[in-house]
Structures are given as structure tokens and as C-alpha cells.
Amino acid sequence: MKDKQIFMEEFSSKLHRLGRITLVLSVIFLVALPFVVGALFGVSPDFKAFLSGFAKVGVIYIPVAIVEFLVYTPMLGVGGSYLSFITGNVTNMKIPCVMNSKEIAGTVDGTPEHEIISTISVATSAIVTTLVIAVGVVLMVPLQPVLQNPVLLPAFNNVVPALFGALGLKYFMKSPQIAVLPLALMTSLYILVPSLISQTSLMLLPSGALALGIGFFLFKKGKLK
Amino acid sequence: MNTYLNEVNSGFFYLLVAAVLTFITLMCVVFLVKSYKAGIEIGMDKQVLKKAIVSSATFTLLPSISILLGVIALSGTLGVPFSWLRLSVIGALQYELNVAEIAAQSMGLPSLRLDLLNTEYFVTIALVMTFGILGGVFCCIFFLKKYLGKMQAKPKKAETENTESKPGFGAYATTAMFVGLCASYIGSYIGKVFAPGDGDWMPLVVAAIAGLCMAVFEYFTQKKNMKVLDNFSLAASMLIAMAMAVVIQLVI
Numbered sequence: 001m002k003d004k005q006i007f008m009e010e011f012s013s014k015l016h017r018l019g020r021i022t023l024v025l026s027v028i029f030l031v032a033l034p035f036v037v038g039a040l041f042g043v044s045p046d047f048k049a050f051l052s053g054f055a056k057v058g059v060i061y062i063p064v065a066i067v068e069f070l071v072y073t074p075m076l077g078v079g080g081s082y083l084s085f086i087t088g089n090v091t092n093m094k095i096p097c098v099m100n101s102k103e104i105a106g107t108v109d110g111t112p113e114h115e116i117i118s119t120i121s122v123a124t125s126a127i128v129t130t131l132v133i134a135v136g137v138v139l140m141v142p143l144q145p146v147l148q149n150p151v152l153l154p155a156f157n158n159v160v161p162a163l164f165g166a167l168g169l170k171y172f173m174k175s176p177q178i179a180v181l182p183l184a185l186m187t188s189l190y191i192l193v194p195s196l197i198s199q200t201s202l203m204l205l206p207s208g209a210l211a212l213g214i215g216f217f218l219f220k221k222g223k224l225k
Numbered sequence: 226m227n228t229y230l231n232e233v234n235s236g237f238f239y240l241l242v243a244a245v246l247t248f249i250t251l252m253c254v255v256f257l258v259k260s261y262k263a264g265i266e267i268g269m270d271k272q273v274l275k276k277a278i279v280s281s282a283t284f285t286l287l288p289s290i291s292i293l294l295g296v297i298a299l300s301g302t303l304g305v306p307f308s309w310l311r312l313s314v315i316g317a318l319q320y321e322l323n324v325a326e327i328a329a330q331s332m333g334l335p336s337l338r339l340d341l342l343n344t345e346y347f348v349t350i351a352l353v354m355t356f357g358i359l360g361g362v363f364c365c366i367f368f369l370k371k372y373l374g375k376m377q378a379k380p381k382k383a384e385t386e387n388t389e390s391k392p393g394f395g396a397y398a399t400t401a402m403f404v405g406l407c408a409s410y411i412g413s414y415i416g417k418v419f420a421p422g423d424g425d426w427m428p429l430v431v432a433a434i435a436g437l438c439m440a441v442f443e444y445f446t447q448k449k450n451m452k453v454l455d456n457f458s459l460a461a462s463m464l465i466a467m468a469m470a471v472v473i474q475l476v477i
Binding site for chain 2 (some may be wrong): 001004007008011012015016017019020022023024025026027029030031033034035036037038040041043044045046049050052053054056057058061062064065068069070071073074075077079081082083085086087088089090091092093095096097099100101103104105110111112113115116117119120121122123124125126127128129130132133134136137140151152153154155156157158159160161162163164165166167168169170171172173174175178179181182183185186187189190191194196197200201204206207208209210211212214215216219224
């Protein structure tokens with residue numbers, strides 16, 4: 001077997017090439033789709049409205065995308081990043097999934113083993129999601145009355161709190177000294193400025209940065225195990 | 226069914242979406258197989274690799290069902306094929322309706338209302354939704370290699386100097402970042418209880434139940450060494466908490 005480091009460098013290089021090619025092709029397909037459908041029915045996009053809409057959406061989502069790229073790609077590694085950013089659900093599914101696999105496999109960030117586990121984890125997650133949704137779409141007509149049964153609504157309305165309640169317990173127990181301040185500060189902010197509750201996806205960024213800062217401080221003081 | 230819904234649910238549109246999703250799924254399969262083989266090549270235990278696959282699959286199952294419900298919610302106005310595409314690739318459930326609403330309003334519509342939509346509006350909305358969410362993809366295409374190269378340069382140096390040395394902050398950074406992420410979400414659930422009007426306490430209760438279940442699982446995996454539970458602890462905690470939400474709603 002070749003030296004592990006050299007092997008991984010060659011492997012990463014191949015993944016970068018493959019990732020770039022497939023992402024470019026995916027973007028072409030995704031952008032072409034509305035035009036093809038429009039052409040089929042003899043309509044085309046209203047470009048003035050498109051620019052206006054894109055400006056509003058871009059102001060919110062482009063900075064978020066850049067920050068997500070900067071923060072999450074080191075956790076996801078090469079393969080995990082290409083796959084996560086094309087398949088979506090990065091914060092709510094891919095990152096927790098990678099963290100879960102990392103925990104189970106016992107890998108450390110930045111190592112070749114973590115790169116492998118991360119890519120396997122994201123790829124599996126994306127395939128499972130696609131299959132579940134595809135099966136669901138096929139079954140949608142007969143399933144719709146069951147799934148839309150109002151009795152089940154509280155369950156599916158609260159899937160994200162269920163996710164972060166379970167993960168929160170796990171990570172707060174792991175690093176209580178990091179968790180206390182961000183949790184207290186975020187809770188106070190949401191209580192004092194309720195309009196921020198609808199901006200939780202943006203508030204993740206300062207909260208994460210604060211936790212990162214506290215973690216770094218504790219690390220420098222040698223207080224992180 | 227009106228003309229608009231007939232057009233956005235046309236068989237041809239289904240085929241187009243299926244083709245795009247097949248391409249992206251094949252991409253995932255290729256990455257999965259290559260990484261698995263690379264793992265074996267560098268001497269990783271096959272059992273660990275298989276465990277990562279199984280735990281990722283079980284972990285994803287429940288949230289995927291919730292995404293499917295998002296497809297149903299979105300399909301009422303944007304048709305099934307486009308909703309299927311949006312929530313299978315790039316998109317995230319919590320963003321889609323918001324972006325569609327912004328796009329609809331930018332065309333002068335009061336909101337994303339089925340009775341006001343036509344196929345021309347639809348293709349414009351679809352284009353805004355597609356371009357608005359491509360930021361991360363473009364970052365990966367243009368900057369990922371350089372950025373990860375820089376990020377990995379330092380740990381590599383430390384590793385060559387002393388392989389037994391204490392891990393750098395990078396090893397703790399993701400945990401810290403994730404703690405911050407959970408703090409923001411859980412803080413928002415507490416905030417919802419105190420929000421003006423009728424405070425919404427259900428998210429906090431569900432999060433607390435899920436946390437409690439996870440604590441029980443942690444006890445058995447950490448203290449009783451029942452490591453097999455690790456694969457199911459998250460999904461099971463979520464499922465129990467979600468089921469309790471239904472029970473609570475029925476009781477009150």
C-alpha cells in the first residue's frame with residue numbers, strides 16, 4: 001500500500017475533479033429545467049421580476065451560503081462538501097449525520113479516516129433521502145390523506161425541535177462549559193427580541209461563532225478535555 | 226384540476242426531474258463507492274465503514290419523511306415534480322416556502338396563491354428559487370480546493386512534527402460550533418414560550434422529551450457499554466418525542 005498521506009492527497013485531488021465536473025453539470029441541469037418547462041408550454045421567465053426576486057433572496061441567502069461554506073466544509077471534508085452542497089439540508093441533516101458517524105467511528109477532524117467517514121455518511125444520507133422522497137412521490141396520491149391527517153401534524157411540525165433536543169443534550173453534556181453562555185445569551189435574545197425567532201437560521205451564525213470563541217479560549221487555557 | 230396545475234404536474238416534467246435526480250444520486254453512489262474503497266486501502270476496519278453507512282441511513286430516515294411532508298405542502302402550489310426536485314437537491318425544507326413567497330411577491334402577487342398562479346409566474350419563481358440557493362454550490366466549485374488545502378495545511382504540519390501530540394483546536398472546533406448551533410435552536414424554543422400572544426410551548430416540550438430520551442440512551446451506551454444503541458439513539462429519541470407531541474395534542 002502506498003503511503004497513507006500520499007494516497008489521500010491523490011484521492012482528494014480526484015474527488016475535487018469529479019466534484020467540480022458533477023457540480024457544474026448539476027447546475028446546468030437545474031438552471032435549464034425552468035427554461036425547458038417554459039419552452040414546452042410556450043412561456044419564458046419574466047427577467048425583470050427574476051432580478052428583483054433574486055436580489056431579495058440573494059441578500060439573505062448568499063452571505064449565509066458563504067458562511068456555511070466557510071464553517072461547514074472543514075467538518076465535511078472534500079467529498080462530503082461537494083455532496084452536501086448539491087444535495088442540500090446541510091445544517092439540519094448532513095452536519096448532524098456526519099457528527100453522528102464521527103462519534104460512532106471515533107474519527108478526528110482533518111484526518112484521512114474522517115474524510116472517508118464524512119463522505120460515506122453524506123453520500124448515504126443523500127441517497128436515503130432521495131429514495132424516501134422518490135418512493136413518497138410515487139405513493140403520494142394514496143398516502144396523502146394519511147400523512148396530512150391533522151392528528152399527525154404536531155409530530156411533523158416538531159421534527160426539528162426533536163432533532164435539536166436530542167443532539168443538544170448530547171453536545172451540552174459533552175462540553176457544558178462551552179454551552180452555558182451561548183444558550184443563556186441566545187435564550188435572552190429570543191425572549192427580549194421575539195422577532196429574532198423567525199431569524200433562527202441567521203442567529204445560528206453568531207451563536208456558533210460565540211461557542212467557537214469560548215471553545216478556543218478554553219482550549220488555550222487547557223481546560224478542554 | 227386547472228390548466229396551471231396540469232402543466233406543472235405534466236408527465237414530461239416528472240421525467241425531467243427524475244433524470245436530474247438520477248444523475249445526482251449516481252454522483253452520490255460514485256463518491257460512496259470510491260470512499261469505501263479508499264477507506265479499505267488506508268487500512269480502515271470494514272465494520273467501522275459499514276457502521277457509518279448503517280447509522281447514516283437510520284439517522285436520515287426520519288428527517289427524510291418530514292422532508293417528504295414538505296414536498297406535499299409545496300406541491301399544492303408549485304406542483305409535485307418541482308417540489309420533489311427542490312427538496313431532494315440543494316433546498317432545505319425551512320427555506321423553500323420563504324423563497325417561493327419572496328419570488329411571488331417580486332412579480333406583484335400578494336402571496337404564493339394557487340388561484341393567482343400561471344405557468345409564466347411558475348417558471349420565474351422556479352428560476353429565483355434555483356439561483357437563490359446556488360451560492361454554496363458555486364463556492365464549492367470555485368474555492369473548495371484552495372480553502373480546504375489551507376485549512377488542512379496546519380494540522381498536517383503538526384502531525385509530521387509529532388504524531389503523538391495533543392490534537393489542535395480543530396478537533397474541538399466542530400463540537401464547539403455544534404454546541405452553538407444547538408444553543409441557538411433551543412434558545413429559540415424557549416423564546417417561543419415567552420413570545421407575545423399565545424406562546425408556543427410545544428417545540429420546547431418536544432425538544433425536552435427528545436433530550437430526556439437521549440439522556441437515557443447515553444446512560445445505556447456510556448455507563449452500561451451498550452454501544453449498539455448508538456446507531457439508533459438519535460432516531461429513536463426523535464421518534465418518541467414526535468409521538469409524544471401527537472399524544473399531548475390529543476390530551477389537551
